[in-house]
Amino acid sequence: MILAKVVGHVVATQKCQELSGSNLLMVTKLGDDLEPLKNKTYVAVDSVGAGINDIVLAEAYFALNKDNYKAMSVVAIVEKVYTKE
Amino acid sequence: MILAKVVGHVVATQKCQELSGSNLLMVTKLGDDLEPLKNKTYVAVDSVGAGINDIVLAEAYFALNKDNYKAMSVVAIVEKVYTKE
Amino acid sequence: MILAKVVGHVVATQKCQELSGSNLLMVTKLGDDLEPLKNKTYVAVDSVGAGINDIVLAEAYFALNKDNYKAMSVVAIVEKVYTKE
Amino acid sequence: MILAKVVGHVVATQKCQELSGSNLLMVTKLGDDLEPLKNKTYVAVDSVGAGINDIVLAEAYFALNKDNYKAMSVVAIVEKVYTKE
Amino acid sequence: MILAKVVGHVVATQKCQELSGSNLLMVTKLGDDLEPLKNKTYVAVDSVGAGINDIVLAEAYFALNKDNYKAMSVVAIVEKVYTKE
Numbered sequence: 222m223i224l225a226k227v228v229g230h231v232v233a234t235q236k237c238q239e240l241s242g243s244n245l246l247m248v249t250k251l252g253d254d255l256e257p258l259k260n261k262t263y264v265a266v267d268s269v270g271a272g273i274n275d276i277v278l279a280e281a282y283f284a285l286n287k288d289n290y291k292a293m294s295v296v297a298i299v300e301k302v303y304t305k306e
Numbered sequence: 307m308i309l310a311k312v313v314g315h316v317v318a319t320q321k322c323q324e325l326s327g328s329n330l331l332m333v334t335k336l337g338d339d340l341e342p343l344k345n346k347t348y349v350a351v352d353s354v355g356a357g358i359n360d361i362v363l364a365e366a367y368f369a370l371n372k373d374n375y376k377a378m379s380v381v382a383i384v385e386k387v388y389t390k391e
Numbered sequence: 392m393i394l395a396k397v398v399g400h401v402v403a404t405q406k407c408q409e410l411s412g413s414n415l416l417m418v419t420k421l422g423d424d425l426e427p428l429k430n431k432t433y434v435a436v437d438s439v440g441a442g443i444n445d446i447v448l449a450e451a452y453f454a455l456n457k458d459n460y461k462a463m464s465v466v467a468i469v470e471k472v473y474t475k476e
Numbered sequence: 477m478i479l480a481k482v483v484g485h486v487v488a489t490q491k492c493q494e495l496s497g498s499n500l501l502m503v504t505k506l507g508d509d510l511e512p513l514k515n516k517t518y519v520a521v522d523s524v525g526a527g528i529n530d531i532v533l534a535e536a537y538f539a540l541n542k543d544n545y546k547a548m549s550v551v552a553i554v555e556k557v558y559t560k561e
Numbered sequence: 562m563i564l565a566k567v568v569g570h571v572v573a574t575q576k577c578q579e580l581s582g583s584n585l586l587m588v589t590k591l592g593d594d595l596e597p598l599k600n601k602t603y604v605a606v607d608s609v610g611a612g613i614n615d616i617v618l619a620e621a622y623f624a625l626n627k628d629n630y631k632a633m634s635v636v637a638i639v640e641k642v643y644t645k646e
Binding site for chain 1: 381383
Binding site for chain 4: 222223224252253258268269270278294296297298299300301302303304305
C-alpha cells in the first residue's frame with residue numbers, strides 16, 4: 222500500500238459494470254517528505270468516504286480478499302504518520 | 307487505475323484464444339498536466355467502445371472480479387477531470 | 392500488455408514443473424519510436440509460435456483467465472501498429 | 477519480496493474491513509548498500525511482530541496462498557544478509 | 562520473468578508460515594549486458610536448488626498455477642542465453 226493525497230476526482234458515465242456507482246478519486250503518491258510526487262497520480266475507487274486533500278492509504282493493486290477482487294482502491298483515511306526522525 | 311489517452315490500435319491475427327475478438331487499443335499514460343508521458347504506452351483490451359483521442363481510465367493490471375480475469379483493459383471513458391488547482 | 396520485440400531465447404534444463412516444455416523467449420519492451428528500450432528485457436513463455444525479430448504483444452503479468460494462471464507470456468504476434476501521427 | 481527497514485507506522489481509524497486490527501508499518505526499500513532508498517516507502521501490514529528499525533522482508537504484492545489474499549505485508553524479520561562481496 | 566544472478570541469501574528465523582522451510586535467495590536483475598543492475602536486488606524463494614553466482618529465471622510476481630500461490634521465486638537455472646547480436 223502507498224500513502225497518497227486525494228487531489229481530485231473523475232467523472233465517467235460510460236464505464237464497465239464493475240465500476241458502476243463507484244466514486245473515482247484521483248490520488249497522488251507521497252514522497253519521503255509527505256508531499257505529492259510528480260507524475261504519480263492514479264485513479265482509485267473510494268471505499269471509505271475520503272474527500273479532497275485527505276491523506277489516505279491506497280492499495281496499489283486490487284485484491285484484499287479472495288471473494289472481492291476490485292480495482293485500485295482507497296482503503297483507509299490516515300490520521301497521523303509516525304516516523305523515527 | 308491510470309488516466310490515459312487512446313493513441314492508436316494494434317492488428318494481430320495470430321493471438322491466444324483469450325484475446326480473440328478483442329479490440330486492442332494503444333493507450334498512453336497521462337502526466338500531471340494531463341498530457342501523454344514519454345515511453346508509457348501500453349496495449350489494452352477495449353471494454354467500453356473507446357476511440358482515438360479519447361481520455362480513458364485503464365486498469366493497469368488485469369482483474370476486476372474473480373470470475374472474469376482479463377488482460378489490461380480500458381474500463382471507462384472519462385468526461386471530466388476535476389483537480390483542486 | 393506491452394509491445395515488445397523478440398530478441399533471443401533462454402535454455403534452462405533445471406526448471407520448475409510449470410515451465411517444462413515451454414519455449415522461453417527474451418522480449419524487449421518497445422519505446423514510443425517502436426525501438427527496443429534499454430534494460431527492459433524480460434523472459435516470456437511463448438504461446439503463439441513467435442520467432443526472432445517478431446513484434447509481439449506480451450502480457451506483463453501472468454493471468455488471462457482463472458483456470459490457467461501462467462508466467463509472463465507472449466500472447467499475440469503484431470502485424471501492424473496504427474498511431475495517429 | 478524486498479528487503480526493507482521499518483521506519484514508522486500509520487494511524488488510521490476509518491479503514492476498510494480487511495484492515496481492521498492490523499498494525500500498519502511504514503517500510504522503506506533498501507538499496508545495494510542496505511541503506512533506505514529515497515521515495516521508496518510503502519505501508520505494509522505486519523504479520524510477524526516487527527518493530528522500528530528492524531530489517532524485514534516485505535511481500536511487495538499481496539498473496540502468499542490462495543485462501544488468504546491480503547494487502548502488502550511484512551512476512552519475516554531478517555537477522556543476517558549474506559552477500560558474496 | 563526476469564534474468565537474475567544469485568548474489569547472496571537471507572537468514573530469517575521469525576517468518577510467516579508460508580515461508581517456513583524456504584531457502585531465501587538474494588537475486589539481482591541483469592541488464593542488457595547480462596551484468597547485475599544497481600538497486601535491483603530482490604529476495605526470492607528457491608524452488609530449483611540454485612546456488613551463489615548462478616544465472617536464474619525469477620518470477621517477479623508470485624503465481625504460476627492456481628493451486629499454488631507463492632512468493633517471488635527462482636523458477637529455473639539458466640544454462641545459456643541466446644541473443645541475435
